[in-house]
Amino acid sequence: MKKDRENQTENRSNRFHYTIDRAAEKPFNWKQLWRLLIYLKPYSKTYLPGAILMMIISTFVRLAVPILIGKVAIDGAIANHDMSMLGYLVGIIVVLYGINYISNIFRIKWVNYLGQNVIYDLRKHLFTHVQSLSHRFFDSRSAGSILVRIMNDTNSLQELFTNGIINLLMDVITLTGIIIILLTLSPKLALAIMVVLPLMFFISTKLRRNIRRAWQDTRIQQSRMNSHLNESIQGIRITQSFSQEKENTAYFFGVNKDNFYSWKTATKKSAMFRPLVELCNAAGTVILVAYGSYLILLGAGHGGIELGTFVSFAFFLGMFWEPISRLGQMYNQLLMAMAASERIFEYLDEQPNVKIMDKAHVFQDIQGEIVFENVQFSYDNDRVALHEISLKMRAGETVALVGHTGSGKSTIANLISRFYDPSKGSVKIDGYDLKETDLRSLRCHISIVLQDTFVFSGTIMENIRFGRPDATDEEVIKAAKVVGADEFINRMAQGYQTEVEERGNILSAGERQLLSFARALLADPRILILDEATASIDTQTEVKIQQALQKLLHGRTAIIIAHRLSTIREADEIFVLAQGKILEHGSHSELMEQQGEYFELVKSQFQMLDAI
Incomplete structure (x- = not known):
């Protein structure tokens, strides 16, 4: 095994030096x-x-x-x-x-x-x-x-x-x-x-x-x-x-x-x-x-x-x-x-893959209707992440995306935020093809909470305010209270002025996640994307956040990606994905009656809980 590891290191080194030799042959520029x-x-x-x-x-x-x-x-x-x-x-x-x-x-x-x-x-x-x-x-x-x-x-x-x-x-x-x-x-x-x-x-x-x-x-x-x-x-x-x-x-x-x-x-x-x-x-x-x-x-x-x-x-x-x-x-x-x-x-000389047109549409306001029309997307040539899917998310709805890892849930969220453009088809918000829109005006109306949240060096107040730099202290505190972060913040020595150090090392994973919730909600988005956002939060805290989200998500389009199916029961529409395709969609009760893929996912989770 040691010999194999040495050979692997040597092979990497050889490839590395080959790159150097090729680069060195370039004439003086x-x-x-x-x-x-x-x-x-x-x-x-x-x-x-x-x-x-x-x-x-x-x-x-x-x-x-x-x-x-x-x-x-x-x-x-x-x-x-x-x-x-x-x-x-x-x-x-x-x-x-x-x-x-x-x-x-x-x-x-x-x-x-x-x-x-x-x-x-x-x-x-x-x-x-x-x-x-x-x-x-x-x-x-x-x-x-x-x-x-x-x-x-x-x-x-x-x-x-x-x-x-x-x-x-x-x-x-x-x-x-x-x-x-x-x-x-x-x-x-x-x-x-x-x-x-x-x-x-x-x-x-x-x-x-x-x-x-x-x-x-x-x-x-x-x-x-x-x-x-x-x-x-x-x-x-x-x-x-x-x-x-x-x-x-x-x-x-x-x-x-x-x-x-x-x-x-x-x-x-x-x-x-x-x-x-x-x-x-x-x-x-x-x-x-x-x-x-x-x-x-x-x-x-x-x-x-x-x-x-x-x-x-x-x-x-x-x-x-x-x-x-x-x-x-x-x-x-x-x-x-x-x-x-x-x-x-x-x-x-690198150019953004996501290009902005000269006369791109600037969103002054967003209602939040999202439409995918025959969208196909791949991160590389070897693997297609989405296979010509079509779906519609009505404005103000809470939509859930469920499926196994690699099914394409996060890819849909990335396309809505226009981190990538589809290989084929179109993604539209309020009828506008995102390829023809201004990126900054689009993302000003979207907030994202990821599972692996990022906390910047600085105070807790500054981290929450990152979602809206012109927010007052009172607005920051209000957002923290809504998501239940105010309780643990006040327990800290300096409260909202506590320095969280690099990557928020003094905070637990759940506390960092609560900060990211407050940051996203302070931005007052028309579209809110929660990508496994409650995965690092304990069940008791999750219940509190769910109660708060019911009020906060009212009138907003929300996309919830979660493996915990208990967090998406109240969603207006649930899309079940597998290998980049939509297998079925409907409300929780409708999908349970169909006894399809969603039914099997719920059943397997309850069996796991019973085993525990």
């Missing part, structure tokens, strides 16, 4: 880079031009000082013993460095403002877009992987926007300026020094693909680890109840090790670029000393150079390889950013 740069547009009249201006001033100072020292100071003032000129020159250099200091302060300040604002906008855009996606998107992705895209991948772009872009411009301008100045001062010496550039370019080109593949691997491994972490934390109770801590830890160690080695490999490959630059710098220095000294000995009048030119060359040589080194690091940073942005834009 310049269109994707342009999409990233578009996020700079809102700041094209504020932080960006200011940062560029300060960068140009700083670059000008850095390029001017070596010329002033070499050509003006050494070949001019010192060669002619002009102390007055030398004094003026020192003052000019001091002023220039002062200007450089001030410009760098503003440059760093503005590029950081620029970067933080861009990351803020990008993360906001991504989160907003993800929230607009349909349920199919979340069906196939873990919460951990989505979290990685919104947090880690956007953070990976932070360095690019805060320093990378401005530094790239600065280094390109600096490098271009140095080459022009060196060729102007002495073309022969400049060409001799730069003879190593083609070799460096050839070697660095060979490194690029490996570096890019390594950083892509790193991003995917990190996503895998974060997804596993999120899953492990959420499922800690199950892990501990089955005593699977060791197995879970061993799996995490494997994922963590893969992440560690991916970073190690990427860093190792990226680190190869800097020594290459240093080697070229050393070669350039040797050429400068050897050939430059020879040209000095020749003299300026015989095709050689002056001492000041040699000194300027020495200054510029140190400055020449520095931007090249940073450009190499910038390339690595760009590769990391491309790997992250590729994953971000993958989500941003």
Whole structure:
């Protein structure tokens, strides 16, 4: 068994690495880079031009000082013993460095403002877009992987926007300026020094693909680890109840090790670029000393150079390889950013499966009549959840959906809320096909209470008010009283201001369910969907809720999905489903007289109760 488990893990790993290899073969996406740069547009009249201006001033100072020292100071003032000129020159250099200091302060300040604002906008855009996606998107992705895209991948772009872009411009301008100045001062010496550039370019080109593949691997491994972490934390109770801590830890160690080695490999490959630059710098220095000294000995009048030119060359040589080194690091940073942005834009390019038409009908009010006309639906191509069903729920009726697990009950509720659109047929509310309606206006009139209710971090008051943010405290308390939640809330130390912590950990399953009832009822919906909503509530509490619901459901269309058939006896209409088809429908008494599938379900439940 242990061997089989190891083989399964190895197979998953092989499939995972195959995905990485396929992703790594993609060429550098310049269109994707342009999409990233578009996020700079809102700041094209504020932080960006200011940062560029300060960068140009700083670059000008850095390029001017070596010329002033070499050509003006050494070949001019010192060669002619002009102390007055030398004094003026020192003052000019001091002023220039002062200007450089001030410009760098503003440059760093503005590029950081620029970067933080861009990351803020990008993360906001991504989160907003993800929230607009349909349920199919979340069906196939873990919460951990989505979290990685919104947090880690956007953070990976932070360095690019805060320093990378401005530094790239600065280094390109600096490098271009140095080459022009060196060729102007002495073309022969400049060409001799730069003879190593083609070799460096050839070697660095060979490194690029490996570096890019390594950083892509790193991003995917990190996503895998974060997804596993999120899953492990959420499922800690199950892990501990089955005593699977060791197995879970061993799996995490494997994922963590893969992440560690991916970073190690990427860093190792990226680190190869800097020594290459240093080697070229050393070669350039040797050429400068050897050939430059020879040209000095020749003299300026015989095709050689002056001492000041040699000194300027020495200054510029140190400055020449520095931007090249940073450009190499910038390339690595760009590769990391491309790997992250590729994953971000993958989500941003996702489109909702549930689409809104340009002239969609906006519900101002809903009566609550629901009609299914030959509706067929499947979550995937392998299994059909509903087989061309037709049904009608009259406005103000309480309708129950019963059947075994997988019969299609929750699917009907999902289609009414338009979490999905049917594959065939139409779902209509008050005569309007939901495909032609506005989602927000539709869902404003629908409340849903699920079996697995979700409680947000915050106070009990805030959780109930989530159903209607503009509700007053009195309205919140009234809704809690109606569903019977007021009693347990008042027993808590802080009452309605009690912090429920993450996922409502301080509340029992039944208490969380009561909060979700209050939340749904506070929204005052025209259509109320209860999907196994009383499954986590004890029988005594359920009786109280049933009494309250009889008043609250009056005048509303209510869809009740329940395995406890005792909770649906008073429903106006009961639909019995099996394998995505409607077997029979009618009131409780009518279905019992037919002695069909519903009769058998009731009979089996009573037999189970008698056995207990």
